[in-house]
Amino acid sequence: MAVTSDPASGSLRRDDGLLRRIVAHRADYAYVLPALVVMMVVIAYPIWFTIDMSFYKTPASLQLRDRTFVGWKNYETILTAPAFWSVTLNTVIWTLASTFFAFLLGLGAALSLHREFAGRAVLRAILLIPYVISAVAASYLWKWLYHSDFGVIGALSVQWGFTDKPINFLDNIHTALPSLIVVNIWREFSFAMIMLMAGLQTVPEQLLRAAQVDGANAWQRFWHVTAPHLKGVSMVTVLLLMVANFNSFIVPYLMTGGGPAGASDIWITHIYQIAFGRQNWGLASAYSVILFIVMMCLGYFYVQALTRGDKGRPE
Amino acid sequence: MxxxxxxxxxxxxxxxxxxxxxxxxxxxxxxxxxxxxxxxxxxxxxxxxxxxxxxxxxxxxxxxxxxxxxxxxxxxxxxxxxxxxxxxxxxxxxxxxxxxxxxxxxxxxxxxxxxxxxxxxxxxxxxxxxxxxxxxxxxxxxxxxxxxxxxxxxxxxxxxxxxxxxxxxxxxxxxxxxxxxxxxxxxxxxxxxxxMGFIYNAKIFADAGLDPEKAPATWDDVVAYSKQIKDKLGIAGYGLVAKQNAGNTPFRFMPQLWAYGGAALDENLDAPTLKSVGLNSPGSKAALQASYDMYVRDQSVPVSALTNTQAENQSPFIAGQLAMMIAHPAEYAKMVDLAGKATGKDKEVADEVVANMRYGLIPAGPDRRAVVxxxxxxxxxxxxxxxxxxxxxxxxxxxxxxxxxxxxxxxxxxxxxxxxxxxxxxxxxxxxxxxxxxxxxxxxxxxxxxPFPAIAEAPEIMNIIIPDMLQNALTGKMTVDEAAEDAAAKVEALLSGL
CATH class of the missing domain: 3.40.190.10 (Periplasmic binding protein-like II)
Incomplete structure (x- = not known):
């Protein structure tokens, strides 16, 4: 790689040799070295261990040291199992639906709260409650609201004449996952709201006024002025929500445990059951590696979104 | 001392x-x-x-x-x-x-x-x-x-x-x-x-036209009593528990399975080999069918059975909304405790439930009487x-x-x-x-x-495969036959080391 430097500033540029850049920034690297070592121990080693374990069979009757090497067999088992595809479909539905609706609700709330009105601070605080409440508490709360025999929602629907018996939310294979998604959206939209409210602060007021003077209606002002300014923060928000949803565990595990009959089983709950329920560490590791690859892809896009515009910046 | x-x-x-x-x-x-x-x-x-x-x-x-x-x-x-x-x-x-x-x-x-x-x-x-x-x-x-x-x-x-x-x-x-x-x-x-024992509310039995001092003698009686209670009083009869990955489920379903002559392996025999699979036996299918009849056909058990553990049966039982359940001897003390915490009209109901609480033997089946x-x-x-x-x-x-x-x-x-x-x-x-x-x-x-089979794979069989079998049948995802065969195949694969 050609080594070039900025003649004006004398600083190194991105297309300089890696080694030369490291040498030039040796003090910086020295500062981050302790953190790097800690990360190697607590993050890199478990990742390597998991990848290594994914190539072994670990029956419940043997110690881990007696595991047997099976090559790609665990991956083959996963990819040929019907459960993998149903769990993957559940995960995709869960992630996309939760992310999309949480973002949409968050955007609506952010736009509403961006305007001055009486009681705005109180309303903002109220809307933040789902985000700050413990996921465990929220899960149990919603479990009882949804309860198929004695749930508040079911009782009200009967009392108000919408249904003749309580609605079966969590004990039905067709309604369990959508019911959990509603809970997840309720928990996450506040996060999107906070992020987007911060983004709205960056929209220049004079541009909005100019558009108004030019005769743009509310939708046109939003679409042509506000939305482009929110693009960056929206991307970050969506990516963070997707990563969080791919890794969701507490809500589905506590409310249905992945049931009934696997109807709300997503990757994380499935991996947990294989590892801690079935003690099949090899298979669970292979599942985790697949999930890790998906997360790395998402992470790549996240970093790209975060560092957009950094390229031309001198180091 | x-x-x-x-x-x-x-x-x-x-x-x-x-x-x-x-x-x-x-x-x-x-x-x-x-x-x-x-x-x-x-x-x-x-x-x-x-x-x-x-x-x-x-x-x-x-x-x-x-x-x-x-x-x-x-x-x-x-x-x-x-x-x-x-x-x-x-x-x-x-x-x-x-x-x-x-x-x-x-x-x-x-x-x-x-x-x-x-x-x-x-x-x-x-x-x-x-x-x-x-x-x-x-x-x-x-x-x-x-x-x-x-x-x-x-x-x-x-x-x-x-x-x-x-x-x-x-x-x-x-x-x-x-x-x-x-x-x-x-x-x-x-x-x-x-x-464990079989617990029931004698008042609910009497209100439903059943003998209040007689626990159901067989599992077929449980199915029939549960339906009669639901039909006459509109409340759940038997407290079925069928949650996935929960120890409560096999502790309540296995006595039924064994009573009908079924088994997970052959643990019900005097000298079990723990090598043959019994989940697809006629006895196991009969037990699964009985649960299906209560949950799907008669709808005489809690709808929430698929997400319930035994803990979730306690509240409806003390509220007089559930007639029968399988539980430990300590359940009586628990009910007394719950009644003590209740107030107002709830306390009246709870006290009445405690006064009418009865224990009976776990029902027998065509093959035997059994309990975990x-x-x-x-x-x-x-x-x-x-x-x-x-x-x-x-x-x-x-x-x-x-x-x-x-x-x-x-x-x-x-x-x-x-x-x-x-x-x-x-x-x-x-x-x-x-x-x-x-x-x-x-x-x-x-x-x-x-006792549950003393093999290393037993937790997976009891806590995952058997609850899955129940859920597959009760949700209609599979027929009773298919659910039993599917569970048996999973156990066979597990035992063969796949």
């Missing part, structure tokens, strides 16, 4: 009487007030509520003297132990006996340094697994009845049988010993054993996996103490029964029978107890 610690401490001369008493016990003779008589052997073939009452309080035992036979009372050493101690919500008497046990052990073996750690039920297995990987386990561990098999299979446990701590195999339930037998060797000693043989066992970990090395004598002293007639009775006070059969002859057993309502009913179920 008759535990006789030598007041002078170990190594000191014993009084003539005390020495005589200890010698008598050490030679297998029970001590009766005033005179030493030959101990009457417990006859398991006579087991019934009446027999349990008749033998209670007929003998006295000297724990210190019995354990001194295995480990001298002046032995100096160290023992580390992990177990699940009483939780905050448990009755005071449970906490009291737990405290007294440790104090008594220290008073009896003052030179043994004790390192006891109570770990909550849900964390104990995972913590033990992790610690053993790092050779940092305890010397002694008490686990729930099926917990030890995995560790025995993996080679973490030392062989341990009652004779190793001064007792005999005949002093323990054969079913309990099956649960600590892996590959022909015994790896632990039962500390306590329990069987539950409880806990105590094990010794191999020295190479123990933090700080093994002290076998100290470990044996603790296990002898724990599994003695006295302490296996006291430590199982509210919800279980002594693992050591001689515990049934103690005065404490008599006191329990006098003070714990319905204990005689659940205790009399013990001979019908079947």
């Amino acid at each position: 008759t535990r006789r610690n030598d007041p002078k401490g170990p190594g000191k001369p014993l009084s003539a009487l005390s020495a005589a008493v200890r010698t008598a016990v050490m030679t297998g003779i029970a001590i009766s007030p005033g005179a030493a008589i030959a101990q009457e052997a417990i006859d398991l073939s006579k087991w019934s509520p009446e027999y349990v009452r008749a033998i209670a309080g007929t003998a006295k035992f000297d724990t210190a003297a019995e354990c001194a036979k295995t480990v001298p009372l002046d032995y100096t050493g160290r023992v580390s132990v992990w177990y699940t101690g009483p939780a905050d919500a448990e009755p005071e008497i449970t906490k009291k006996f737990d405290k007294e046990f440790w104090e008594a052990f220290q008073a009896t073996y003052p030179n043994i340094k004790l390192e006891a750690q109570s770990i909550v039920y849900n964390d104990l297995l995972d913590k033990l697994r992790t610690s053993l990987l790092g050779n940092a386990g305890p010397m002694v561990v008490r686990l729930q009845i099926l917990g030890g098999v995995e560790f025995a299979a993996k080679g973490y446990l030392e062989p341990l049988k009652p004779e190793d701590v001064g007792y005999t195999t005949a002093e323990f339930w054969p079913g309990a010993l099956k649960s600590v037998t892996y590959d022909g060797a015994t790896y632990g000693i039962p500390t306590n054993n329990e069987t 043989f539950g409880g806990s066992n105590i094990h010794i970990v191999k020295g190479e996996y123990v933090e700080g090395g093994m002290d076998e004598m100290a470990a044996k002293a603790l296990i002898c103490f724990w599994t003695s007639p006295e302490w296996s009775t006291k430590l199982a006070w509210v919800g279980s029964n002594p693992g050591n059969l001689r515990g049934f002859q103690t005065e404490w057993m008599k006191e329990r029978l006098d003070t714990i309502k319905f204990l005689d009913v659940t205790t009399s179920m013990l001979p019908s107890g079947i």
Whole structure:
């Protein structure tokens, strides 16, 4: 790689040799070295261990040291199992639906709260409650609201004449996952709201006024002025929500445990059951590696979104 | 309390009487007030509520003297132990006996340094697994009845049988010993054993036109009664529990499965091989069909059964909205506790439920009457996996103490029964029978107890495959036949090592 430097500033540029850049920034690297070592121990080693374990069979009757090497067999088992595809479909539905609706609700709330009105601070605080409440508490709360025999929602629907018996939310294979998604959206939209409210602060007021003077209606002002300014923060928000949803565990595990009959089983709950329920560490590791690859892809896009515009910046 | 610690401490001369008493016990003779008589052997073939009452309080035992036979009372050493101690919500008497046990052990073996750690039920297995990987386990561990098999299979446990701590195999339930037998060797000693009972609300029975003083005799009766209650009163009949990955589910479904002649493997046989799969047998399918009939056809059980554990049955039962359920003897105390916390009209209802609470035997089926043989066992970990090395004598002293007639009775006070059969002859057993309502009913179920298969794969079969089978059938995802065949195929694949 050609080594070039900025003649004006004398600083190194991105297309300089890696080694030369490291040498030039040796003090910086020295500062981050302790953190790097800690990360190697607590993050890199478990990742390597998991990848290594994914190539072994670990029956419940043997110690881990007696595991047997099976090559790609665990991956083959996963990819040929019907459960993998149903769990993957559940995960995709869960992630996309939760992310999309949480973002949409968050955007609506952010736009509403961006305007001055009486009681705005109180309303903002109220809307933040789902985000700050413990996921465990929220899960149990919603479990009882949804309860198929004695749930508040079911009782009200009967009392108000919408249904003749309580609605079966969590004990039905067709309604369990959508019911959990509603809970997840309720928990996450506040996060999107906070992020987007911060983004709205960056929209220049004079541009909005100019558009108004030019005769743009509310939708046109939003679409042509506000939305482009929110693009960056929206991307970050969506990516963070997707990563969080791919890794969701507490809500589905506590409310249905992945049931009934696997109807709300997503990757994380499935991996947990294989590892801690079935003690099949090899298979669970292979599942985790697949999930890790998906997360790395998402992470790549996240970093790209975060560092957009950094390229031309001198180091 | 008759535990006789030598007041002078170990190594000191014993009084003539005390020495005589200890010698008598050490030679297998029970001590009766005033005179030493030959101990009457417990006859398991006579087991019934009446027999349990008749033998209670007929003998006295000297724990210190019995354990001194295995480990001298002046032995100096160290023992580390992990177990699940009483939780905050448990009755005071449970906490009291737990405290007294440790104090008594220290008073009896003052030179043994004790390192006891109570770990909550849900964390104990995972913590033990992790610690053993790092050779940092305890010397002694008490686990729930099926917990030890995995560790025995993996080679973490030392062989341990009652004779190793001064007792005999005949002093323990054969079913309990099956649960600590892996590959022909015994790896632990039962500390306590329990069987559940069938609980019902007599008032609901009467309101539905059923005999309020007669529990359903068969599982077919349960199906019929449940439907009758739902049809006449509009409330749930039987408290079906079918949650995935929950231990409550097999504890309530397996008695039904065995009663119809089914099995997970062949654990229902007197001499099981644990190699053949029984989940697709006609008996297993009949049991599954009965659950399907209650949940889908009759809709006479809670809709929430698929996400319920037994804990979720307690509220509707105390509210008079559920008629029948399977639970521990301690369930009565729990209901009394719930009624005490209720207020206003709810309290009236709850008090009425408690007054109308009845226990019956778990219903029989075409094949037999059956119940899960539950409880806990105590094990010794191999020295190479123990933090700080093994002290076998100290470990044996603790296990002898724990599994003695006295302490296996006291430590199982509210919800279980002594693992050591001689515990049934103690005065404490008599006191329990006098003070714990319905204990005689659940205790009399013990001979019908079947332990879960003692193989390392049993937790996956019981907690995952069987609940999955139920859910597949009850949600309509599969037919009853398909669900049973699917579960059997999964077990076969598991056993074949796939």
